[in-house]
Amino acid sequence: MTPLDTRALRNAFGSFMTGVTVVTSYDKDGQPIGFTANSFTSVSLDPPMVLVCLANTSQNYDALVSADGFAVNILAETQTDVSNTFARPVEDRFATVNWQKGPEGSPVIAGVSAWFDCTMHKTVEAGDHVILIGRVAAFEDTTKPGLGYVRGAYVTPSMTADALAQNCDLVVSALIERDGEVLLVDDSSGCLALPETTVIDEGTTAAVQKLIDATGLNAQPGFIYSVFEDVIRKRQHISFLCKAGAGMPKKGVFVPLTSAALDDVSDPAILTMLERLAQEAAIGSFGIYYGTQNSGEVRPFA
Numbered sequence: 001m002t003p004l005d006t007r008a009l010r011n012a013f014g015s016f017m018t019g020v021t022v023v024t025s026y027d028k029d030g031q032p033i034g035f036t037a038n039s040f041t042s043v044s045l046d047p048p049m050v051l052v053c054l055a056n057t058s059q060n061y062d063a064l065v066s067a068d069g070f071a072v073n074i075l076a077e078t079q080t081d082v083s084n085t086f087a088r089p090v091e092d093r094f095a096t097v098n099w100q101k102g103p104e105g106s107p108v109i110a111g112v113s114a115w116f117d118c119t120m121h122k123t124v125e126a127g128d129h130v131i132l133i134g135r136v137a138a139f140e141d142t143t144k145p146g147l148g149y150v151r152g153a154y155v156t157p158s159m160t161a162d163a164l165a166q167n168c169d170l171v172v173s174a175l176i177e178r179d180g181e182v183l184l185v186d187d188s189s190g191c192l193a194l195p196e197t198t199v200i201d202e203g204t205t206a207a208v209q210k211l212i213d214a215t216g217l218n219a220q221p222g223f224i225y226s227v228f229e230d231v232i233r234k235r236q237h238i239s240f241l242c243k244a245g246a247g248m249p250k251k252g253v254f255v256p257l258t259s260a261a262l263d264d265v266s267d268p269a270i271l272t273m274l275e276r277l278a279q280e281a282a283i284g285s286f287g288i289y290y291g292t293q294n295s296g297e298v299r300p301f302a
Contacts, residue, residue, distance in 0.1 A: 071106035114141035191266030216250035
């Protein structure tokens with residue numbers, strides 16, 4: 001097996017809220033099978049492993065417990081139709097989606113936030129479910145925001161942010177990260193700050209995308225990383241964590257997430273956010289901050 005980029009894999013594990021996934025494989029006749037699940041979990045980085053849970057009553061039970069492997073497709077926020085297709089009894093679930101074989105052979109769906117193509121490591125009986133543990137043979141993650149499902153309804157980062165924007169002044173910032181560094185811009189006073197803007201009419205996701213476009217980087221609005229009320233300036237601040245691809249920014253510079261490099265960050269609340277990002281990125285486990293610019297709590301992704 002070709003060695004995987006451990007740093008990139010850790011980022012991929014940590015960069016997506018546990019949300020809606022489609023698990024795919026093949027039956028004994030070589031036909032693609034799949035089901036919608038929200039119990040995907042990373043297990044280990046060395047060796048790289050993930051697990052998913054499958055109900056014993058599933059029509060895919062026999063095929064999956066005897067399969068050589070499976071893929072986990074983390075759906076993007078625009079793929080509610082894909083989720084619905086694989087959650088319902090449809091004769092050919094793959095007829096309406098674009099997919100191809102992954103490097104290890106399992107079906108990989110196009111346009112997802114991320115996918116992990118795995119060999120089967122072990123199956124474990126657990127009450128009315130079976131746990132499928134896969135060893136990651138190949139993976140790919142993108143900057144596309146993921147799709148969530150809470151209390152019977154789909155949720156997306158843009159929906160959450162737009163709801164928070166009702167009846168209040170809202171500022172959004174782009175926390176653009178790449179390889180352990182974050183993009184900072186001049187705040188016009190000689191200090192460093194995150195790219196930020198006040199949301200007027202375009203909506204939060206569009207506002208963040210404008211910030212990204214101004215940098216010239218290949219990135220997309222990611223998930224909400226911090227939500228806090230600035231009680232002094234009487235406004236709500238939402239920061240989106242966005243992963244950037246290769247290339248030089250037209251605006252701003254990438255700065256390492258170290259204490260010395262962040263000395264010139266002017267806003268104490270933003271500095272605290274960046275220090276938290278450095279700590280969480282080191283272990284590949286992320287949370288969302290809720291509170292004010294002075295105090296609050298970090299809630300891990302469920």
